[in-house]
Amino acid sequence: MNPARPAFVPDASATREEMESLQREVAAVATWADEFDFDPAAVGPLRDSGSGGDSRQATLSPGSPSAESSLPLVAGVDQAFLDDRAVSVVVVRRGGTVIERAHTVTDLEIPYIPGLLAFREGGPILAAFAELTCDPDLVVFDGSGRIHYRQAGLATHIGVTLDIPSVGVAKGLLCGTPEADVDGRPEGWRTPILADDDVENAEPGERIGHALQSRQYDSRPIVNPIYVSPGHRVAVDTATDLVERLCDGYKLPEPTRLADAYADEVKRDVASGG
DNA sequence: GCGACAG
DNA sequence: ATCTTGTCGC
Numbered sequence: 001m002n003p004a005r006p007a008f009v010p011d012a013s014a015t016r017e018e019m020e021s022l023q024r025e026v027a028a029v030a031t032w033a034d035e036f037d038f039d040p041a042a043v044g045p046l047r048d049s050g051s052g053g054d055s056r057q058a059t060l061s062p063g064s065p066s067a068e069s070s071l072p073l074v075a076g077v078d079q080a081f082l083d084d085r086a087v088s089v090v091v092v093r094r095g096g097t098v099i100e101r102a103h104t105v106t107d108l109e110i111p112y113i114p115g116l117l118a119f120r121e122g123g124p125i126l127a128a129f130a131e132l133t134c135d136p137d138l139v140v141f142d143g144s145g146r147i148h149y150r151q152a153g154l155a156t157h158i159g160v161t162l163d164i165p166s167v168g169v170a171k172g173l174l175c176g177t178p179e180a181d182v183d184g185r186p187e188g189w190r191t192p193i194l195a196d197d198d199v200e201n202a203e204p205g206e207r208i209g210h211a212l213q214s215r216q217y218d219s220r221p222i223v224n225p226i227y228v229s230p231g232h233r234v235a236v237d238t239a240t241d242l243v244e245r246l247c248d249g250y251k252l253p254e255p256t257r258l259a260d261a262y263a264d265e266v267k268r269d270v271a272s273g274g
Numbered sequence: 275g276c277g278a279c280a281g
Numbered sequence: 282a283t284c285t286t287g288t289c290g291c
Binding site for chain 2: 112120
Binding site for chain 1: 283290
């Protein structure tokens with residue numbers, strides 16, 4: 001894995017003012033335009049809503065491992081907690097194959113504070129990335145990117161620190177305003193999240209992410225949407241397109257689900273042994 | 275003072 | 282995030 005850019009590494013011992021100041025620097029160097037080499041259509045399956053069959057692979061015919069070698073490496077990041085320690089994991093896939101997993105167990109320094117998540121979890125996550133030997137083309141984070149008071153959420157902060165394309169996927173909305181009412185929408189539906197007065201350095205009404213109804217049931221609308229925003233080197237629309245491709249019939253993208261499961265597994269091992 | 279608030 | 286059993290449905 002490429003080394004972190006030291007200037008942006010989140011320091012949990014910083015003062016609140018220093019943390020917010022660093023976030024403004026992160027936001028200033030982040031780019032929210034597509035800046036990556038891979039083909040977005042190659043990150044995962046997306047049912048073609050049009051004609052016919054059961055074709056779930058966008059670029060691969062099932063059972064042709066050789067074609068996978070050209071697919072981008074997509075990583076999922078997640079954490080589990082045990083007392084005052086964080087289990088941080090990175091799971092990397094190429095196509096449908098997990099090619100590497102890394103994890104670390106780290107002491108937590110500060111509590112969770114909305115808007116400062118990267119200072120609680122960023123260090124542990126970077127430690128896990130340091131264990132990684134491959135270089136992912138895209139990283140999917142559990143949390144916000146641009147949808148953040150200073151447009152420097154976890155996905156943006158770590159994306160900038162590692163200078164790697166990243167997207168944030170949150171189960172709840174931190175700030176900003178959905179353009180349309182989000183309740184009871186059909187699967188596949190999306191609406192932009194607009195910057196409001198809570199978002200710094202953004203024109204009010206600027207699109208900073210999407211609410212995406214990644215999963216819905218026919219009968220009762222009981223599923224909440226997810227909130228997708230660019231981390232770094234990905235545009236708003238592209239971030240949501242990518243996440244939609246990665247969801248594959250579930251509410252959360254596959255990289256996140258794999259990372260979540262692996263984090264639980266490591267946590268279980270740590271809890272019962274060394 | 276009131277309400278909101280990723281993981 | 283975490284503490285937690287069963288349960289309804291495809």
